[in-house]
Amino acid sequence: MTDITPKMKHAAALRELRMRRKVYPRQVxxxxxxxxxxxxxxxxxxxxxxxxxxRDLLGGTD
Incomplete structure (x- = not known):
């Protein structure tokens, strides 16, 4: 399995945020x-x- 980097986690969080902003108003x-x-x-x-x-900007790791 590939290591999951902070950059990958950031991208996933942004995708999830976009989804929530799209779906949650309909749920409400x-x-x-x-x-x-x-x-x-x-x-x-x-x-x-x-x-x-x-973390991405600072070059940090988990």
């Missing part, structure tokens, strides 16, 4: 998810993406 509209929960989950993934962006 369909009453499958509360707006507060959607906002929180998006904020969490945004923070994760930012953490990995900082």
């Amino acid at each position: 509209k369909a009453r499958r998810m509360k707006q507060a929960d959607a906002d929180h989950e998006i904020a969490v993934m945004q923070a994760i993406a930012e953490d990995y962006a900082e």
